[in-house]
Structures are given as structure tokens and as C-alpha cells.
Amino acid sequence: MWKDYSANYIKNNRASSVSIMVAALISTLFLSFLCSVFYNSWTYEVEQIILEEGDWQGRIMGDIGEEELDVIRNFANVEKIVANEKLSREQKIAVDVYFHDMRTIFRDMPLIVDKLGLEEDAVSYHLLLLSRYLIHDPQDKEPPLLMTFYLAVLAIVSFSLVLIIRNSFAVSMRARIHQFGIFSSIGATPKQIRTCLMQEAAVLCTVPILLGSFLGIISSAGAMWAANLIAEDVVERHEAVFQYHPLIFMITISVSVLTVLFSAWMPARKLSRLTPLEAIRGTDVLSLKRKRNPQILFRLFGMEGELAGNALKAQRKALRTASLSLTLSFLGFTMMLCFFALTDISTRHTYFEKYQDVWDEMVTIKDTKIEDFYLTEKLRELEGVQDVIVYQKAASAISVSEEWQSDELSALGGLGAVAGSFVSKSNDGPWLVKAPVVIMDDEAFKEYCEQIGIASRLDGTVILNQIWDSINSNFRYKKYIPYVKENRETIILQKTEKEQGAVEIPVFAFTRQVPVLREEYDNYTLVQFIPLSLWEKISGQVEGTETDIYVRILARDGVTLAELNELEENISQLVGETYEIESENRIQEKITNNKMINGYKLILGSFCFLLALIGIANVFSNTLGFLHQRKREFAQYMSVGLTPAGMRKMFSVEALVIAGRPLLITLPLIGAFEVFATKASHLKLMEVLPEFPVVSILSFSLVIFGFIALAYYIGGKRLLQCDLSEALQNDTMA
Known part of the structure; x- marks a missing residue:
């Protein structure tokens, strides 16, 4: 029947055949293109996250020795562990943990920590990287769904492409009902009719499917090239490199072939069930x-x-x-x-x-202590610079008793009700809250003291006395209330969660006004602003100092992009000769x-x-x-x-x-x-x-x-x- 009818039909009905071939070609091309572009976008996103934040999956930080490392290493699902020297401090060791199966990380990490005898807050997760693998914290009520959104769009578009092939076959089959009725009347069996149509589908679509798949790969490579061309002016950009996985080719070909077979088989099954009289009479009239x-x-x-x-x-x-x-x-x-x-x-x-x-320019100076940086005054003397603040950040903690909490905070139920798990407390002791330290150069600290209306001194701290009222406001429009009562002249910054190593420093003022820095402060912390002169005296007694320092530069009003670029170049020439730096330009x-x-x-x-x-x-x-x-x-x-x-x-x-x-x-x-x-x-x-x-x-x-x-x-x-x-x-x- 193939030789007598199908080959002859394809030859003499080129318009119908070409329609099916074009549909298969276009659908497979776009399906291959979309899958390839999505895969490359995903790999680029993952690479970008790894470059910026590392490829670690989970992290444990605490008093960890060789025995504890063996416990982590011997856990069934753990692939490897790496000691993070940058984050490790004297008694606290940071260990990056990698798993064979990342999907069980939120179940395995608590088990590991429990086995080590550490607190729950000793664990941290690389949530951004995990979200790109569609792995989310089951306790997170609002997980990041951007990747899921992209996958949903891809599925919708792919389904629509599949419908193109199916619709082309459906139109072709309706036009042939009369002809197959004649075949049936002269003895053709339903099986022969189905076999004939399936053979036609295979002959017409094999080459277009393969060609469309390869053209889709070429098109996606061209799209990546165009994306790099569009973004060539983006500073410090990670260049996208075209990648292709064999699984994409298999998925594209499999989906296209199954669609063709299904699209041909369904109308063929329907045609084969018609009686010869029904088929000859025709059912394609609207x-x-x-x-x-x-x-x-x-x-x-x-x-x-x-x-x-x-x-x-x-x-x-x-x-x-x-x-x-x-x-x-x-x-x-x-x-x-x-x-x-x-x-x-x-x-x-x-x-x-x-x-x-x-800010107009932000400069990050790598692996440098603020007390060792000596170019602050030269930065202030650069042409076009209006203001400069050099600062570094350190971690610390403060004990906050029930009596010291502000009346407004107590009225809301206290720290436990407002901050929840973000603060910790021993059995009957005070709350232990994070107290990040921002160390500013002396000149900038004096100007800050003038802004908040206090005498300029260099031997104490200014406390940012505010906490987010999470009960009566949301994160978009935050309302703040006083954190503590402003009745203390000194505070104790603790080196660790234990009392040893603590240092007592004077308090100049409690304020709700922050220095002009490009910084976000956590909602439930008591932030400390101290001058460099004081830091030089207490730095050995406060742990958690970050390895980098930051330079916030504010240019004159109405500055243009060209002027900022020139200023950035001058800063690089001044600072970059001595230090390793990264700079950002606001515009x-x-x-x-x-x-x-x-x-x-x-x-x-x-x-x-x-x-x-x-x-x-x-x-x-x-x-x-x-x-x-x-x-x-x-x-x-x-x-x-x-x-x-x-x-x-x-x-x-x-x-x-x-x-x-x-x-x-x-x-x-x-x-x-x-x-x-x-x-x-x-x-x-x-x-x-x-x-x-x-x-x-x-x-x-x-x-x-x-x-x-x-x-x-x-x-x-x-x-x-x-x-x-x-x-x-x-x-x-x-």
C-alpha cells in the first residue's frame, strides 16, 4: 500500500506534505532553541552564583576538631567537606559541606549538627544556589520561585509548539477522509490504513525533526553570542559561554518524535473506525x-x-x-x-x-585591616570628591536583659515575641543579640557625631537604638521602635557567646540616625558605630572582623557618568597600585x-x-x-x-x-x-x-x-x- 498509494500521494500533494514538514521543522527548531537557551541561562546563573558566593551547599560553624570532622565526613550522604579558612576564627571553625544528593540537605544537616552536639544556629545553607536546583527550605513560607516561574513558561511554550505538529496532521487527515473511505470500500483494513499513515508521518518528519534540532542548537548559540554583544559594556561581567548537554538533544528529539507519532496515530485511529459510507460521504464540512x-x-x-x-x-x-x-x-x-x-x-x-x-563610588579593598590603610586623606583630596568614609565591619554580641528592653518593646511581648529565633537566650539569663560593629575612620566618625548632635569624641560607641516592629508592620514599609532604654553609659561587647574575652566601652549616644553608608542592617541587631582610634585599642578583644574594608565616596552634585568613570580611574590608580581592589560605579x-x-x-x-x-x-x-x-x-x-x-x-x-x-x-x-x-x-x-x-x-x-x-x-x-x-x-x- 505504501508503494501504490502513500509515496504517490506525497509526490502529488506537495502542499499538504510541505505543510506537515514545515510544522515539524518549526516546532522542533523552536523546542530545541528554547530548551538550549533555558539550559544555558540556568548554567550561567549557577556559574555566576558560584563565582560570587562559592559552590558550598551547607556550612557548619562551631568548635570543631578532627573528631567532629570525621563525624561529618563519615555521614552517609556527605560527598566531601572543606575547611573555610576565611570564615574560621580562633575557637570557631567554618566547614563547608557538600552532599551527593543535595535534595536531602535540609534533612541531613540538622542530623549532623545534632550528632556534633551544636546548636541549630551553627548551620547555614546556600539558599540561592540551592534554589537554582529547585531545592527550598521546607520551613520557608515564601521560598524563591523565580526558577519555577521560568520552568512554567518553558513548559507552556513547549506544549504550544507540540500543538503545531498535531494541528498540521489533523488538518491533513480531515482532507483525506473521502479518499480513505474509497480504500476501505475496496478492501483496505483499518490496520493497513493506520500503518500507511504512520509510515507517511515517519517519512515526512524524520529529516525536519533532525534538521530543526540542529538549527535550534545553532540559533541558541547565536542567541548567546548576541547576549554577550548586548552586555559587552557591563563592567566586571561574567561572560556567557555556550554549553549543550546531550540530554537536551534526547528530550527534543523524543518529544518531537512522540508528538508526530501521536498526532498521526490519533486521526488514523479515528479514520480507521469510520464506515466506508461515512468516509466516502465526508465529515469535514463545518x-x-x-x-x-x-x-x-x-x-x-x-x-x-x-x-x-x-x-x-x-x-x-x-x-x-x-x-x-x-x-x-x-x-x-x-x-x-x-x-x-x-x-x-x-x-x-x-x-x-x-x-x-x-554613594557614587564604592571601593572594596581586599584582605586589609582598616588600621593599616593610609590613603584616606589622599582620597579626600581627589578632584570631584565631596565626601569619603572608610569603614570595616566586625561581628560581636551584647546581652540584653528584660529590664533593659525599651517600654515599647516590652509592650509588644519583648524580644521573644518580636525577634523570635533571631535572638537566643539561656535558661533564665538575658537575651544574647547580635551587635555588629562598624569601624569608621576618625574624621568620618567626628562628622557623624556632629550630625546627631553630640560632642566629637574618639573613645566610645554610638548605638543604633532601633528594632523592627514585625508585629505591626511588614518588611516593605517597616516601622521601628526603640530597642533598649537609653540609660547606660557603658556596654560590654562579647567576643563569643561566653563572657570571657568581653570588652567594656563607653556609650556616647543612642540614636535612630545612621551614618551615610550603603549598608543594610539586620532587623534585630544592636549596631555599634565606633571610631578607628578606639578600635585600635580593642580589636584584639572583639572577634569576627571582616577581611575587607570599604570606601564610600560621594561625588559632587550633578555628577555625570563620564566624570564618575574618570574618578573611578583616578581611585584605581591611587589605591590599586598598593592594594587589591574592586570598585562600583553608581550610574x-x-x-x-x-x-x-x-x-x-x-x-x-x-x-x-x-x-x-x-x-x-x-x-x-x-x-x-x-x-x-x-x-x-x-x-x-x-x-x-x-x-x-x-x-x-x-x-x-x-x-x-x-x-x-x-x-x-x-x-x-x-x-x-x-x-x-x-x-x-x-x-x-x-x-x-x-x-x-x-x-x-x-x-x-x-x-x-x-x-x-x-x-x-x-x-x-x-x-x-x-x-x-x-x-x-x-x-x-x-
Whole structure:
């Protein structure tokens, strides 16, 4: 049967065969491209995290000796352990732990710590890296879901691509019902018909699937090259390198082949079950089993609206791909824009707007103690510099008794109620809270004392006396209350959780005003600001000093990017000759952030455009088949008085419904998503609404409307140019 019919059919019906081959090629190409781009984006993200924060998975910090190291090393799921010398301090050793199976880390780490006899807070997790492997803390009520969001978008787009192949086969099979009815009437068995169609599918799609997969790989490599080209001006950027995994090729080929086989087998199974008489008579004429009057369309557009509604119901299977693809494209595009709008608002709140008047240049000086840095005055003398603060950070702790807590804090239930597990307490003793120390150069500390209205002295500390009222405010709009009573002249900074090694220092003032630094302070800590002169006396008695120092530089008002770049170069020449440094430029940082956001928008927007393209292609495929499917339908309408103008109106209503229905479905979902995301982000709805991307959504909608209108214009014009009277005389509608 293959030699007598299938080969001959493929040869003599090139348009149908080419349609299936092109569908298989395009679907596989885009599927391969999307999977490859996603894989490269994921590997790039993981590499970036590892470069910046390390590849450790879990970390244990405490009094750990060789015996404890053996206990960790011999744990069943532990692959290896590495001592972290940078974080280790005298009696506390930091150990990075790597697992064979990362997915059990949140179950295994507590068991290890319990076996070592350490407290729960001795454990820390590399949450950002773990989240990229879809591993989240089960105790986290709001885990990072960005990776899950990307995977969901990939799955939706991939499903739509699969529908292209299926729809192409469905259209081809409907056109051949009459022919297979003839074969069945002369003795062809259902098995022979199914085998014939499966052979045709294999012959037509093998080469396009392989070619599409390879073209997708090449396209993704080109996309990575383009991404590097777009981001070539980004300072200190980790360059993306194209990578490809054999598993991606296997997934792409497997999904495409299974789709082809399934797409061919389902119509073939349906055809093989038809009786010869049913097949010869044909079932591809558009008709409704149960006609319902579409009241809304009738009221809006009259009789033509009612006819258009019934026609769309009759075509619902043929237009299923278009409806789904267009709905998903509208939904994906609008959700993407809303997501980035919320992200932009959040970033402005927490970074650029918050710190835009605080810094212009930030210099990190590696592996240097602040007391050994001697270029502070020379930095202040550089042209264009308005203010300089050199500082270093150290860890410490303070005991806070119930009596010392502020009245406002006690009224909320005390530290336990407000801070929870972020503070610790012995049986009946005081609370032990973290007290980070910020060591500032003497000149900057004197200026800070003047800002808060106290005498400039260099032998004590200024305490940031505030704690986040987490009960009556959220993290976005924080309200602070006093932490402790301002009735102490000295405090004791503890070297460890034990009392030994503590140092007592004078308190100059309690304040709610922080120095002008680009720093975020933890919500439940008592931050100490001390001058360099005092630090030189007590540094040996306070542990946890960071290895790097920071230089915050504020340039003159109205500084430009070119001037900041010149200042950055002068700083590098001055400091970089002696020290290893990293520098950041505020304006360049914002430009880089905008480029990254625009890059994400470009990638996700391309996915959404691809979905829309799938739907539009399905509409074009359907409208260009008007001559075959709808010639008799419109001949009947014209025989009872429907004019060409009425037909055009009917086409317009159909196009409007096809393009408008996805929008009507999407808008309520987007409204719900916007409200949910706004609440989840703890933003104010009235602040978010003005940022709603109305213009972009409207432009995207108009493009879709325009293409669908064009498809119906072409299909309708071809139909109106035909002699429709012949359709009433020819039952085959050939």
C-alpha cells in the first residue's frame, strides 16, 4: 500500500506534505532553541552564583576538631567537606559541606549538627544556589520561585509548539477522509490504513525533526553570542559561554518524535473506525451538532454576529491551537510585564532610590585591616570628591536583659515575641543579640557625631537604638521602635557567646540616625558605630572582623557618568597600585541593572511573541483553507440572501472574537495576579497601578488583532472571488 498509494500521494500533494514538514521543522527548531537557551541561562546563573558566593551547599560553624570532622565526613550522604579558612576564627571553625544528593540537605544537616552536639544556629545553607536546583527550605513560607516561574513558561511554550505538529496532521487527515473511505470500500483494513499513515508521518518528519534540532542548537548559540554583544559594556561581567548537554538533544528529539507519532496515530485511529459510507460521504464540512444562538454576538452585530458565533463553534477544534496559543501569549506577556514592573518598584525602593544620595563610588579593598590603610586623606583630596568614609565591619554580641528592653518593646511581648529565633537566650539569663560593629575612620566618625548632635569624641560607641516592629508592620514599609532604654553609659561587647574575652566601652549616644553608608542592617541587631582610634585599642578583644574594608565616596552634585568613570580611574590608580581592589560605579550599576532587566524582557517577550506567532499561524492555516472547508457554507448563506457585505461583516466578527476572547480571558487573571503579587510583595496597590504597563499590553494586543484581521481578509477575499454556486452542485466540494 505504501508503494501504490502513500509515496504517490506525497509526490502529488506537495502542499499538504510541505505543510506537515514545515510544522515539524518549526516546532522542533523552536523546542530545541528554547530548551538550549533555558539550559544555558540556568548554567550561567549557577556559574555566576558560584563565582560570587562559592559552590558550598551547607556550612557548619562551631568548635570543631578532627573528631567532629570525621563525624561529618563519615555521614552517609556527605560527598566531601572543606575547611573555610576565611570564615574560621580562633575557637570557631567554618566547614563547608557538600552532599551527593543535595535534595536531602535540609534533612541531613540538622542530623549532623545534632550528632556534633551544636546548636541549630551553627548551620547555614546556600539558599540561592540551592534554589537554582529547585531545592527550598521546607520551613520557608515564601521560598524563591523565580526558577519555577521560568520552568512554567518553558513548559507552556513547549506544549504550544507540540500543538503545531498535531494541528498540521489533523488538518491533513480531515482532507483525506473521502479518499480513505474509497480504500476501505475496496478492501483496505483499518490496520493497513493506520500503518500507511504512520509510515507517511515517519517519512515526512524524520529529516525536519533532525534538521530543526540542529538549527535550534545553532540559533541558541547565536542567541548567546548576541547576549554577550548586548552586555559587552557591563563592567566586571561574567561572560556567557555556550554549553549543550546531550540530554537536551534526547528530550527534543523524543518529544518531537512522540508528538508526530501521536498526532498521526490519533486521526488514523479515528479514520480507521469510520464506515466506508461515512468516509466516502465526508465529515469535514463545518457543522454544529447542537445549534445555540449566541445572544451576545446577535445583540452586538445582528444576524451576521449569530452566524459568526455558530461558525466559530463549528471550527472550535480547528482553532483550538490558535485559541490556546493566543491566550497563553497574552497571559505570558502581561504577566511578564507586571512581574518586571513590580520588580522595578521593589528595586527602586530597596536600592537605587534609597541609596542614590548616599554613594557614587564604592571601593572594596581586599584582605586589609582598616588600621593599616593610609590613603584616606589622599582620597579626600581627589578632584570631584565631596565626601569619603572608610569603614570595616566586625561581628560581636551584647546581652540584653528584660529590664533593659525599651517600654515599647516590652509592650509588644519583648524580644521573644518580636525577634523570635533571631535572638537566643539561656535558661533564665538575658537575651544574647547580635551587635555588629562598624569601624569608621576618625574624621568620618567626628562628622557623624556632629550630625546627631553630640560632642566629637574618639573613645566610645554610638548605638543604633532601633528594632523592627514585625508585629505591626511588614518588611516593605517597616516601622521601628526603640530597642533598649537609653540609660547606660557603658556596654560590654562579647567576643563569643561566653563572657570571657568581653570588652567594656563607653556609650556616647543612642540614636535612630545612621551614618551615610550603603549598608543594610539586620532587623534585630544592636549596631555599634565606633571610631578607628578606639578600635585600635580593642580589636584584639572583639572577634569576627571582616577581611575587607570599604570606601564610600560621594561625588559632587550633578555628577555625570563620564566624570564618575574618570574618578573611578583616578581611585584605581591611587589605591590599586598598593592594594587589591574592586570598585562600583553608581550610574554604571544602574545602567547594568537596566540592561539585565531589558535582556530578561527580551528573552521572555520573545517567548510570548512565539506563542502569539503559533496562534496566528494556526489562524492563517485555517483561513487559507476557506476554499475547501467553507465554500458550501457561504454558498448556502448567499442563496438565502446574505450579501458580500454581510459576509465581510461575518468575517470581521469572527476575527474580532478570535483575537478578543484571549484578551477577555486574560484580563481578569492578570487583575488577580496583580493583586496577589502586590500583596505578596507588600506594596501598596495605589503605588503599583500607575506602573501598570497599559501601553505595552495595548500595543501587543493591536499587533495580534492586526495579523488576525489580515488572515481573515486574505481568506475572505479568496473565497469571495470563487464561483460559490458550484459548491451547491458538487457534493464533494473538491
